[in-house]
Amino acid sequence: MKFKDINVIGLGNLLYGDEGFGVAALEMFREATHFPSSVHCIDGGTQGIYLLDYIESSDAVIIFDALIPLDYDRRVYVYRNDELPAFIHRKMSSHQMGLSEMLGIAKLHGRMPLEIALIGVPPRELELNVGLSTEISLLLPEAVEQAHALVDGWLSESR
Amino acid sequence: MAKRIVVDPIPRIEGHLRIEAKLNDSNVIEDAYSSGTMWRGIEVILKGRDPRDAWAFTERICGVCTTVHALASVRCVEDALGITIPTNARIIRNLMNATQVTQDHLVHFYHLHALDWVDVVSALKADPKQASAIAQSISPWPKSSVGYFKDLQQRLVGFVESGQLGIFSNGYWGHPAYKLPAEVNLIAVAHYLEALDFQKEIIKIHTIFGGKNPHPNYLVGGMACAIDPNSDTAINIERLMMVKKIIDDTNTFIDQVYIPDLIAIAGYYKGWLYGGGLGNYLSYGDFPETTLADFKTLLWPRGAILNKDLANVIDVDPRDAAQVTEEVSHSWYTYSGGDNKGLHPWKGETTPAYTGPKPPFEHLDTTKKYSWLKTPRWKNHPMEVGPLARVLVAYAKGDPMIKDTVGMVLSKLEVGPEALFSTLGRTAARGIECKQTAGFMNHYYAQLIANIKTGDYRTFNSERWDPASWPEECKGFGYTEAPRGSLGHWIKIKDKKIKEYQIVVPSTWNASPRDANGNSGAYESALKGTPMINPEQPLEILRTVHSFDPCLACASHLFDMNGKEITSVTIV
Numbered sequence: 001m002k003f004k005d006i007n008v009i010g011l012g013n014l015l016y017g018d019e020g021f022g023v024a025a026l027e028m029f030r031e032a033t034h035f036p037s038s039v040h041c042i043d044g045g046t047q048g049i050y051l052l053d054y055i056e057s058s059d060a061v062i063i064f065d066a067l068i069p070l071d072y073d074r075r076v077y078v079y080r081n082d083e084l085p086a087f088i089h090r091k092m093s094s095h096q097m098g099l100s101e102m103l104g105i106a107k108l109h110g111r112m113p114l115e116i117a118l119i120g121v122p123p124r125e126l127e128l129n130v131g132l133s134t135e136i137s138l139l140l141p142e143a144v145e146q147a148h149a150l151v152d153g154w155l156s157e158s159r
Numbered sequence: 160m161a162k163r164i165v166v167d168p169i170p171r172i173e174g175h176l177r178i179e180a181k182l183n184d185s186n187v188i189e190d191a192y193s194s195g196t197m198w199r200g201i202e203v204i205l206k207g208r209d210p211r212d213a214w215a216f217t218e219r220i221c222g223v224c225t226t227v228h229a230l231a232s233v234r235c236v237e238d239a240l241g242i243t244i245p246t247n248a249r250i251i252r253n254l255m256n257a258t259q260v261t262q263d264h265l266v267h268f269y270h271l272h273a274l275d276w277v278d279v280v281s282a283l284k285a286d287p288k289q290a291s292a293i294a295q296s297i298s299p300w301p302k303s304s305v306g307y308f309k310d311l312q313q314r315l316v317g318f319v320e321s322g323q324l325g326i327f328s329n330g331y332w333g334h335p336a337y338k339l340p341a342e343v344n345l346i347a348v349a350h351y352l353e354a355l356d357f358q359k360e361i362i363k364i365h366t367i368f369g370g371k372n373p374h375p376n377y378l379v380g381g382m383a384c385a386i387d388p389n390s391d392t393a394i395n396i397e398r399l400m401m402v403k404k405i406i407d408d409t410n411t412f413i414d415q416v417y418i419p420d421l422i423a424i425a426g427y428y429k430g431w432l433y434g435g436g437l438g439n440y441l442s443y444g445d446f447p448e449t450t451l452a453d454f455k456t457l458l459w460p461r462g463a464i465l466n467k468d469l470a471n472v473i474d475v476d477p478r479d480a481a482q483v484t485e486e487v488s489h490s491w492y493t494y495s496g497g498d499n500k501g502l503h504p505w506k507g508e509t510t511p512a513y514t515g516p517k518p519p520f521e522h523l524d525t526t527k528k529y530s531w532l533k534t535p536r537w538k539n540h541p542m543e544v545g546p547l548a549r550v551l552v553a554y555a556k557g558d559p560m561i562k563d564t565v566g567m568v569l570s571k572l573e574v575g576p577e578a579l580f581s582t583l584g585r586t587a588a589r590g591i592e593c594k595q596t597a598g599f600m601n602h603y604y605a606q607l608i609a610n611i612k613t614g615d616y617r618t619f620n621s622e623r624w625d626p627a628s629w630p631e632e633c634k635g636f637g638y639t640e641a642p643r644g645s646l647g648h649w650i651k652i653k654d655k656k657i658k659e660y661q662i663v664v665p666s667t668w669n670a671s672p673r674d675a676n677g678n679s680g681a682y683e684s685a686l687k688g689t690p691m692i693n694p695e696q697p698l699e700i701l702r703t704v705h706s707f708d709p710c711l712a713c714a715s716h717l718f719d720m721n722g723k724e725i726t727s728v729t730i731v
Contacts (some may be wrong), residue, residue, distance in 0.1 A: 013219060014219055015201065015204055015219050015220070043371060043373070043374065045225065045374055046219070049270060049358075050266075050362060050372075050373060051373070052355065052358075052359060054357040056359075083490040101390065105355055108318070108352060109352060109355075110314075128200045128201075128203065129204075
């Protein structure tokens with residue numbers, strides 16, 4: 001089987017408005033029950049390097065996250081594989097160990113998944129606040145649909 | 160003319176920690192300012208919520224130390240409501256806490272801090288044979304053959320040639336402040352990769368006891384996990400054996416990799432003893448052997464040290480309104496009774512009032528308010544918290560295990576205890592503490608097994624779960640020694656809801672701005688007097704700031720598609 005384990009990870013902070021997009025998208029994705037148990041849903045919150053195992057241990061990964069430095073423009077972006085930046089940068093604190101850093105390490109470890117996709121939206125409101133803005137909430141179904149399509153494709157390749 | 164270096168991560172977004180350093184004509188740091196450039200207003204979000212839910216919100220504050228906020232939160236609610244947790248819950252919390260500390264220190268040392276001392280690019284020039292000989296002379300760790308180092312080096316070369324050392328493209332490689340021979344650099348890079356791999360194992364203890372990770376489950380009144388040696392779904396023999404295996408492997412890794420690396424690397428830098436700073440140290444203590452109120456039984460002792468005076472450990476009471484206070488003379492908040500007057504967290508206020516320049520700006524006016532961090536003080540003294548503070552308090556109090564480990568490290572480095580008052584000392588203390596805490600994991604595992612063997616499976620005390628059993632009004636204090644230092648949560652409950660909630664996090668102590676008396680915070684003080692070789696590449700500043708393991712952006716995880724230059728350096 002080509003894609004034995006598929007990890008779907010939602011990233012973001014639920015206390016910071018649209019920053020919580022990734023986790024909200026994951027929750028909506030989770031509601032789709034037709035996937036087999038080899039598709040795992042992980043609420044990654046604002047964790048950085050501690051999510052490395054979830055990247056390295058699977059054959060395909062989907063990540064939902066809010067994106068910068070794009071400006072809010074009412075659309076969902078999808079980036080695949082090499083379109084995602086991977087690097088280990090100079091940083092001030094452990095908080096800057098983000099996804100790109102994990103991808104850099106997974107590459108060095110030689111354990112990149114076969115497929116990786118980032119599905120994201122530029123945030124509209126970043127304020128201390130529980131819950132997404134209405135505009136960003138409206139983009140959730142499209143983001144989740146994109147993820148479903150990708151997972152369906154990978155699963156059918158595995159059959 | 161005096162130069163001013165500004166180090167500021169992620170300048171385009173909200174940022175988090177900004178350092179401005181003033182240099183004299185010989186490029187020595189004359190003065191420094193530390194600014195938190197982002198508001199962390201969790202206190203406001205918690206008002207009016209059910210106190211039993213607070214831990215789940217506080218766990219989301221921070222992307223690095225989730226479990227410590229959950230722990231301090233359930234502890235403050237239990238303190239307010241007068242709940243005693245079952246023995247198993249106390250042990251499991253201690254075990255999870257020790258797990259968090261060891262994992263966090265390993266990741267910090269190898270992933271954040273090592274590259275301040277280790278030149279990755281220099282490792283490409285190392286002789287694998289010599290690297291293997293050095294590795295075998297300092298440790299019995301098995302991955303030390305010539306072939307192992309050769310393979311790794313080839314992999315690194317492959318990355319550089321394919322243009323992918325893009326992965327490491329942003330370092331100050333070749334900077335003259337790097338002192339390690341190429342072979343030690345290669346060993347360190349090998350262990351950097353191994354440590355990042357190994358840390359994934361340690362945290363599985365959180366999954367076992369907390370149900371999931373990240374964001375393990377906590378519970379006011381105990382822990383949510385069930386213990387039953389004969390059940391398939393509860394904490395059973397099989398899961399306990401897994402925990403034991405992880406603890407053993409963790410101890411081996413720390414003893415055979417982390418500590419030998421620390422000593423090997425520090426040996427080349429013991430002439431660079433800058434960054435001591437305040438000389439005032441504070442620890443609330445943690446790891447209760449009975450209850451939290453009985454702080455004399457804490458395995459990490461409680462106490463304060465002033466002016467590096469190890470002969471005199473002063474008693475600390477974080478409930479005392481005269482001891483722990485926060486003022487806002489240099490912070491972007493207002494207090495109803497005046498900004499210069501410190502308030503104890505039970506009387507704390509969180510009213511933001513930004514008066515700084517509109518971003519982007521060149522530099523802050525540090526004569527006025529210049530940070531989103533408040534200014535915590537202990538009896539009006541600025542204090543350093545964290546591994547060095549804990550190790551010094553335990554050392555000064557004569558803790559036998561700490562005295563042993565500190566003695567071993569100092570004698571191998573051939574330096575005296577005064578070397579501890581430095582950036583390198585802070586880094587060594589983190590390693591010493593990591594070893595100590597891995598020892599705690601063994602201790603608590605044995606305690607847990609012994610307690611389960613008595614037939615006690617209880618993990619939750621439900622007596623005060625029902626809000627009908629609560630007093631109309633009450634207040635509580637919860638504390639823990641988080642990886643980065645003393646963490647306190649103070650709560651007031653009224654009519655079954657949170658009336659006030661104040662958190663004083665370790666990095667607020669360490670990264671605080673000046674107080675009304677003009678005293679610098681720990682970072683600010685530690686940077687003073689440090690000579691810079693090349694102000695355009697402020698490796699020395701990063702080294703000292705990193706030695707505190709800063710934790711400020713307790714909020715954000717945006718994905719930066721450009722992301723190449725995350726930390727900017729400007730000289731104005």
